[in-house]
Structure formats: C-alpha cells, structure tokens
Amino acid sequence: MKMRRHKLFLTLCMAGLCLISFLHFLKALSYVTFPRELASLSPNLVSSFFWNNAPVTPQVSPEPGGPEFLRTPLYSHSPLLQPLSPSRASEELHRAEFVLPEDTAEYFVRTKAGGVCFKPGTKMLEKPPVVRPEERSDGAASGRPARKPLSASGTKRRKWVECVCLPGWHGPSCGVPTVVQYSNLPTKDRLAPRETPRRVINAINVNHEFDLLDVRFHELGDVVDTFVVCESNFTAYGEPRPLKFREMLLNGSFDYIRHKVLYVFLDHFPLGGRQDGWIADDYLRTFLTRDGISRLRNLRPDDVFIIDDADEIPARDGVLFLKLYDGWTEPFAFHMRKSLYGFFWKQPGTLEVVSGCTVGMLQAVYASDGIRLRRREYYTMPGFRQYENSTGHILVQWSLGSPLHFAGWHCSWCFTPEGIYFKLVSAQNGDFPRWGDYEDKRDLNYIRELIRTGGWFDGTTQEYPPADPKEQMYAPKYLLKHYERFHYLLENPYRRAEVAG
Structure with a gap:
C-alpha cells in the first residue's frame, strides 16, 4: 500500500513538471x-x-566568408604620448556623475485620421484630393460648384491613414529601418512606437583610436544619450601610458560632444594580465561597465545599453530604432561590414557582434558585466530565468542586419602606419603570435606594404573583393563628408601613389 502511494506521488510530480514545461514551451512558441x-x-x-x-x-548554413562571431575581439591600443600638465591633471573627470536627460524630441507625428508616422521615414501624411481638370473648368465657367465624384458625395474627404514610407523605411509607421526589416527578429509583427523614447548608453574602451572615436560621436551623437568612455594609464600589455583622451577632453578637442561623455578612468592593471592578456582584455570591459553604470543617474530598466570596441561603429538607423520602438527581444547583435587597414579593403562576409540589451537585463542577468554580454552566455547566467519571469518576456538573441544588409562597420587596424606601430607595441600578451615582439613587423615601410597589398603579418595575402565607395554602406556618412581629412581610411594611399607613378 505504501509503495503504491509513493508511485502515485511520483507520477503526480512528473505530470506536474511536464505540464509546467509544456506551458513554458507554449509561451516561447x-x-x-x-x-x-x-x-x-x-x-x-x-x-x-x-x-x-x-x-x-x-x-543560413555557415559558408566560407560568412559571419564571424566575436568572442575574444581584437583590442586596440594607445600611443605613448606626452602626459597631462599638473594643472589639468587635478580635474577629476572620473568621479563625476551623469544625469541622463529625457529625450523630448518629436520623432513621430499623429495624423488627423489617427495614424502615427515616423517623420524621417515618411514621404507624405495624407492623400491629396483628386480633382479632374474638366470638373475644375466646368465649375469655373458656369459659376456653379464643381461636380464631386459619387464616392465622395455627402461625405467629407477621407484622410490617408497609412504612412507612405521613404526608401529604406518600413512598417505601418515607416519607422522600421532596412537593417531591422531584413533581420532575424522573430517579433516583427509586435513592433510598436513608444510614447517615451528610451535613453541609449554607448560604452567604449579607447586607446589611440581618436579618429574613429570622432566619427562615432558625429555618427551617433544625436541618438545616443551618453557615451561612457574608459581610458587606462596602462596599455593592454601592462606598460604605463599617458591619458591622451582625457587631455583632449580638457583642451577642447571634443567640446561639441563633451556634454554627453562620461569619462571612466582605470588606474590599475589586473593581476595576472601580463601573463594572460585575455585577463586584461576582459577586465577592461568589466570595469568600464560597472564603473560607468554606477555613476549614471535617472537610469531606467528599459534604457538601452550598447558596448563596442573602438573600431566597431553601429549604424545610426538601427540604434534609433532600439530607442523608439517596443516589441524587440534581447540581447541583440549587429552584422557589421568588415574592413582591414581602411574601408577600401572590404573583407568577405560580416562580423556579428553581440553588444546590446536593456539596462534591466544587463543588471539582472549579466551582473553589470559587459564582457558577459559580449560572450553571449545569457542562458548560463543564474538570473536569466528570474528575469524572464519578472518581465514576462522570453530572452531570444537576434541580430540587426544580415550578411547582405550591414548594420554597422568594423574597421580593424584602421590607422596610419604610425598608428599601427603603436597598436603593435601596446598589444596584449594573449593574441599570439604577438607581432609587436618582432622588430621587422614594426618597421614602418613593412607596415606601409601591408596596407598597400592588404596582406597580414604572417606573410599571407587575401583576394579581397573590390570595394566601391558609392556602395550604400561603404563607410559612415561623416567620413565621406570629410573626405580630405579621412582620405587615408577611404582610399588606399599607397595604391594611389603606385598608380600615379
């Protein structure tokens, strides 16, 4: 009798577990x-x-030249420049707090017929009346009112409810960009404009990528609410370095965006980072995220957090969509156009970079650790089920863009020859072989030849497809607008000299 009771109890428990699993399956479905x-x-x-x-x-099944998944991304490093003067060094930018403002811009307009249209993506908001020439002339000649069409007799002219989208914009409100329309987002039918825009936090570690940082600020400055920028007084190899970005903030180089910059200062090198360079690489993102988030005020759980390497620039339209729409899942990635040494060497495929989620997920699932977000391991985090239950949302990773529709740019080793030299000598002790340890690899003439041919430090060369500067996502718009300043990134300077000679 007792055995039967135990069997009955176990059977009921198993049935209950099966029922709970089935309900969770339906929710995910x-x-x-x-x-x-x-x-x-x-x-x-x-x-x-x-x-x-x-x-x-x-x-799509993985093929040669398909997307790469960034787990231990290339890290960029800083030149050894002159240190700050004592008077400037006294200013404690790294202790200041940042109050996130509300975004009061009007991105949508409501039509008289009740439609909601995204201003930059909408061609027209109501259908113009159609009046035939003969009706206009008949009415004017006879002195009588022009005859109305039968369909409009006795009723007012009907307003055009649907928004008419400009090229590159989709959805009922014309606010869904192409990089989302052609993405693998599973909830496209649930997208809806928000009443209040989210705030967007973009976190970056910087060393000497100041041209790309300037491009980022101009490309995303009107949609990102704060740039959290971390700088260390150590290279990734553990050598001392001056705080050049801090100096540029204080001398006015970035005055146009300084009101949106939260400066993070990493004043120590992690234990074991010299022996294992990935310890230092991971710690940079951990410190950047935790220190930056702790100093942000007026933060909401549904605000957007995006962490990038300095050589990764997401497309503005995709970031603006995340800011203005509800209904997308998290975490999210960006399919980025891959380039080497400059945008002229376009590499096959895309680089899929997992880099964003809401602040709520960042804190509850990733424990405010940016490197965990970059590693796409949300399903191994102990808090992800609890976060799902508390928000009522299933976590489903997706990617803005596709292998055919770029949602940003990844420009690797995109410097002048001198900049590549500084990157070599500052590189972490973990990305082997460490080319900066070889004297011949540090020679500027050797580096110029790599840029000219598109070759790599191991002596190999690639057959890159020709890149057309007129293609839709060749480079960020700010770069193209200031061609003379950034020409070394937009066209191969040594190939040009070769042709001219």
Missing part, C-alpha cells in the same frame, strides 16, 4: 512565427526551443 519556420524547414526549429546559442528564426 508565441515568440516565433511558426508557419515561417515550417516553410523554411529550418534545422534549428526544435533545437532553438532549448536554451542554446541558436536563434529561434531560420539561419
């Missing part, structure tokens, strides 16, 4: 456009409902 999954016969369909790394939407 609601986030997927199921007929589309069946139509594509995706091999991910079953496995995507278990908490692995695969997105729940169909994915």
Whole structure:
C-alpha cells in the first residue's frame, strides 16, 4: 500500500513538471512565427526551443566568408604620448556623475485620421484630393460648384491613414529601418512606437583610436544619450601610458560632444594580465561597465545599453530604432561590414557582434558585466530565468542586419602606419603570435606594404573583393563628408601613389 502511494506521488510530480514545461514551451512558441519556420524547414526549429546559442528564426548554413562571431575581439591600443600638465591633471573627470536627460524630441507625428508616422521615414501624411481638370473648368465657367465624384458625395474627404514610407523605411509607421526589416527578429509583427523614447548608453574602451572615436560621436551623437568612455594609464600589455583622451577632453578637442561623455578612468592593471592578456582584455570591459553604470543617474530598466570596441561603429538607423520602438527581444547583435587597414579593403562576409540589451537585463542577468554580454552566455547566467519571469518576456538573441544588409562597420587596424606601430607595441600578451615582439613587423615601410597589398603579418595575402565607395554602406556618412581629412581610411594611399607613378 505504501509503495503504491509513493508511485502515485511520483507520477503526480512528473505530470506536474511536464505540464509546467509544456506551458513554458507554449509561451516561447508565441515568440516565433511558426508557419515561417515550417516553410523554411529550418534545422534549428526544435533545437532553438532549448536554451542554446541558436536563434529561434531560420539561419543560413555557415559558408566560407560568412559571419564571424566575436568572442575574444581584437583590442586596440594607445600611443605613448606626452602626459597631462599638473594643472589639468587635478580635474577629476572620473568621479563625476551623469544625469541622463529625457529625450523630448518629436520623432513621430499623429495624423488627423489617427495614424502615427515616423517623420524621417515618411514621404507624405495624407492623400491629396483628386480633382479632374474638366470638373475644375466646368465649375469655373458656369459659376456653379464643381461636380464631386459619387464616392465622395455627402461625405467629407477621407484622410490617408497609412504612412507612405521613404526608401529604406518600413512598417505601418515607416519607422522600421532596412537593417531591422531584413533581420532575424522573430517579433516583427509586435513592433510598436513608444510614447517615451528610451535613453541609449554607448560604452567604449579607447586607446589611440581618436579618429574613429570622432566619427562615432558625429555618427551617433544625436541618438545616443551618453557615451561612457574608459581610458587606462596602462596599455593592454601592462606598460604605463599617458591619458591622451582625457587631455583632449580638457583642451577642447571634443567640446561639441563633451556634454554627453562620461569619462571612466582605470588606474590599475589586473593581476595576472601580463601573463594572460585575455585577463586584461576582459577586465577592461568589466570595469568600464560597472564603473560607468554606477555613476549614471535617472537610469531606467528599459534604457538601452550598447558596448563596442573602438573600431566597431553601429549604424545610426538601427540604434534609433532600439530607442523608439517596443516589441524587440534581447540581447541583440549587429552584422557589421568588415574592413582591414581602411574601408577600401572590404573583407568577405560580416562580423556579428553581440553588444546590446536593456539596462534591466544587463543588471539582472549579466551582473553589470559587459564582457558577459559580449560572450553571449545569457542562458548560463543564474538570473536569466528570474528575469524572464519578472518581465514576462522570453530572452531570444537576434541580430540587426544580415550578411547582405550591414548594420554597422568594423574597421580593424584602421590607422596610419604610425598608428599601427603603436597598436603593435601596446598589444596584449594573449593574441599570439604577438607581432609587436618582432622588430621587422614594426618597421614602418613593412607596415606601409601591408596596407598597400592588404596582406597580414604572417606573410599571407587575401583576394579581397573590390570595394566601391558609392556602395550604400561603404563607410559612415561623416567620413565621406570629410573626405580630405579621412582620405587615408577611404582610399588606399599607397595604391594611389603606385598608380600615379
């Protein structure tokens, strides 16, 4: 009798667990456009409902030249420049707090018929009346009112409810950019404009990538609410270095954006970072995120957090979408156009960089640690189930853009020859072989030849597809607008000299 009771109890427990699992399965199923999954016969369909790394939407099979997933990204480093003067060094930028302001800009307009249209993406807001020439002339000649069409008789002219989208914009409100329209976002049918825009926090570690930093500030300055920029007085190799970015903030070089910059200062080198360079690389992002978030005030859980390397610049339209729309899932990635030495050496495929989520997820799931976000391990974090239950949202990673629609730019080793030299000698002790240890690799003539041919430090050369400066996502707009200043990034300076000779 007692054995029967135990068996009955175990049976009921198993049935209860099965019921709970089935309900959770149905909840997750609601986030997927199921007929589309069946139509594509995706091999991910079953496995995507278990908490692995695969997105729940169909994915193209990996092919040569396809997207790379950034887990231990290339780190860029700083030149050894002159230190700050004592008078400037006394200013404690790294202790200041930053109060996030409300974004009061009007991005949408409501039509008289009740439609909501995104201003930059909408061609026209109401349909103009159609009056035939003969009606206009008849009415004017006879002195009588022009005859109205039968469909409009007795009623007022009907307003045009739907927004007419400009090229590159989609959705009922014309606020969904192409990089989202052609992404693998599984909840496109649930997107809706927000009443109050989110604030966007963009976190970056910087060393000597000051031209790319300037481009980032101009490209994203009107959609990002604060740039959290971390600088250390040590290189990634552990050698002392001056605080050049801090000096530039104080001397007015970035006055146009300083009101949006939160400066983070890392004044120590992590234990073990000299022996294992990835310890130093990881710690930079951890310190950047935790110190920066702790000094932000008026922060909301639904604000957007994006962490980038200095050579990664997300597209403005994608960031603006995250700011203005509800209905997308998290965490999110960006498909970025890959370039080497400059935008003229376009590499095949895209670089898929997981770099963003809401502040709520950053704090509850990743413990405010940016390197955990970059590693895409949310499903191994102890707090992710609790976060799902508290928010009512299933965590589903997705990517803005696609291998055919770039949602940003990744320009690796994009410096002058002197800048590449500084990157070599400051590189971490973990990305082996460490080319900065070889004297011949540090020679400026050797570096110029690499830029000319698109070769790599190991002696190999690649056959890169020709890059057309007129292509849609060749380079950020600010670069193209200031061609003379950034010509060394936009066209191969040594190939040009070769042709001229």
